[in-house]
Each structure stands twice: as C-alpha cells, then as structure tokens.
Amino acid sequence: MEILWVLMALLLIGAALGPVLRRRRGAIRQVPAGSPDAADPADYGFLRQEELDIRLPGPDEDLEQVLDHLLRTQDWRAASQLLAGTGKEGELRWQRVQAFAGMASLELAQRPGGVSENPGAQWLRVWRAEAPKDPGGAAVHAEFLVQQAWRTATAGTDEFRIILEEARGACAEAALLAPGDPVPYIVELSLARGLGYPREEFEQLWLKVLDRDPAHFGAHLAALHYWCEKWHGSRADAHHFTDAAAARAPQGSLLSALPLFAVFEHLPDVNLVRGFHQSEIVTKAVEGAQYAVHQARHDDPMAAHVRHLLLFFLVRGERWGEAMEQVLHIDGHVGALPWTLSPDPAADYAVYRALAVAGYEANGGSPATLRH
Secondary structure (H helix, E strand, C coil): CHHHHHHHHHHHHHCCCCCEEEEECCEEEEECCCCCCECCHHHHCCCCHHHCECCCCCCCHHHHHHHHHHHHHCCCHHHHHHHHCCCCCCCHHHHHHHHHHHHHHHHHHHCCCCCCCCCCCHHHHHHHHHCCCCHHHHHHHHHHHHHHHHHHCCCCCHHHHHHHHHHHHHHHHHHHHCCCCCHHHHHHHHHHHHHCCCHHHHHHHHHHHHHHCCCCHHHHHHHHHHHCCCCCCCHHHHHHHHHHHHHCCCCCCHHHHHHHHHHHHCCCCCCCCHHHHCCHHHHHHHHHHHHHHHHCCCCCCCHHHHHHHHHHHHHHCCCHHHHHHHHHHHCCECCCCCHHHCCCHHHHHHHHHHHHHHHHHHCCCCCCCCCC
C-alpha cells in the first residue's frame, strides 16, 4: 500500500481534499467527488471542513463563549474574569492564556494598523492600560509577544531578539503579579529557546516550573523544543527528557505520551514510508500515548493534543480503527499539532480524517460498526 503514501503527499501539497477517496477491501484509491463508492466522513456525523474550529485543540465552552464575545465587542473584561476564575493548578489556565494571545496575534496580522482605523488586538492594549496589575492580562501580553516573535520575525534576527527581550520583561512582570502561577515561566520557556539560554540558565528556569507544577504537560511540551536537535539539544537529549518524564508520570498523567512528541519533532526527511511508522520506536511511543489518554481524566484539556498527534501517526501506520477512535474524540477542533504547522489546519486535518475513514471502510468498517 505504498501508493497510499504517495497519494497522501499529493493531498498534503494541495492542502485540500479534491477527489474523494474510495474504499475497497484492502486498498484505497481516488474517485470523483460525489461517487456512490466514495468514503464520506459526513456519514459518521463528522463536521464539514469549513465548520472545524482552528482556535482550540478541543472543546472549552466557557473559553469559546468569551472568545466570541471578545471578537464581537472587543471588551477585555470577560477575558479577565475568565482567567481570574481559572485556577493556577493544571493545564486550563495555560491553554486559555494561549488562546487569548493567539486571537490577538491573528487580529494584528489581519489588521496591522497604519491606515486602518481599527487595528487588531486593540482590546489587549486597552486591557493592559486600564488594568496594569491584572495578572491575567500580563500573562496574555507576555504570550502574545512570544507568538508575535515566532510568527512575524525570522529566528536569530535583530527584530526577533528585540521582541523576545520585550517578552522576557513581560514574563517577569507577570510572574510578580501572580506568585505561584507556573504560566509566566512556561511562556518564558518558549522565549528561552528563541534567545538561546545557556543550558544552566534554562535548567534553572525549568526548576521554577517544576516547583509550581511538576506534572504540567504543556510545560513539558514547551521545554521539549529546547532539547530538540534543531534547537539547543539533540535527538538523544529530547528522548532522554521525554523518557524520564514518562517514567516518573503520576497515575492519570499524560506525561506517558511525551515520547510520541519527541518522535514527531525528529521525523526523518523521508517520513511517508510505511515501515518507519510501523517501527518499534514509533509503535512504542504510540502505545505510550494511547495508554496516557485512556488513563487521563475525561476532562483533561491536554488529552486532545495527544489524540491529534495520535491520529497523525495511526493513519501513517495504517491502523485505521484506532485512528477512527481518535477522530471520534477530537472532531470539531483542530487547533493542535500537527495541523497548526500548516497554513490551513482544517484542510490538513480533513485529509487525515478522510484517509482514516477510507482505510476503515476498506477493511470492512462502516458507520454501523464504529463505537460512539
């Protein structure tokens, strides 16, 4: 079935699913859209591509309502109230800070100012001006600056460093306003990678995070980037970091899924070969991630991140039924790796979802046999 991976490459390059996939016993091929033999994700109740929410990895009804309110009114107070009511423990506060910063960054990209009478992210500027001691606003501002550096400047340039140095000061301010909150230090992990903190300085920062929340999954993901081969570590460093975290993972923690993210960060250049995705290192990492999501709390906001990456690897490993299980859990939201690396996250996700459906049906599956 190597032809499948050639097909996938073409689909990913197109960033859209033009012809629909046909399922046949043990094989998948393209057919014209609308063919009665086409595998249709809608048959399973999955959302249309244009309905997928690219802002979040999974549902957070309170956050979604506030984001919609913020977009409609540009009034920062609802965002401030939501963060004030979100505890410092766990992943939820970090994820919400990221979402608000991401919204501001996207607005600014769409309306950069200049001749515009309504520049983007004005609500964040007003928030910081009217409530300078608000720890939520300070954290969002720090994360916004980090996102701006990575999205708008080239790593290593003067512009990039200037933005990250400003973010460094914002992180320090946010930390002073919220003692005990790990979020400002997690934000700093990302800028530490960009500024190239020496290892000793990075490890001191990491200890501050661990002192506040030693099992914080999002913090481990942020730290993993620093240890990767393309930044300040190596493949061995990254796997040592994730394997050690997985080994000490408490019951119900998602840390057992971290090795899968290390594998993803070090995918070989030719990574559409089926053999690699069925290799021992990938299989072991996938099984660790599956164990993690099965043991995690049903409301763990980071479980969706793991399931999105599992879908990616399970489809490439032709494990269709297991891939469909992930789609059942995550369909509707696509704001997670690997889709967010694409200019069109919804299109990339839709490709993998269609491949999962086609592969599932090619091996005898149907909407009637899928467990909901």
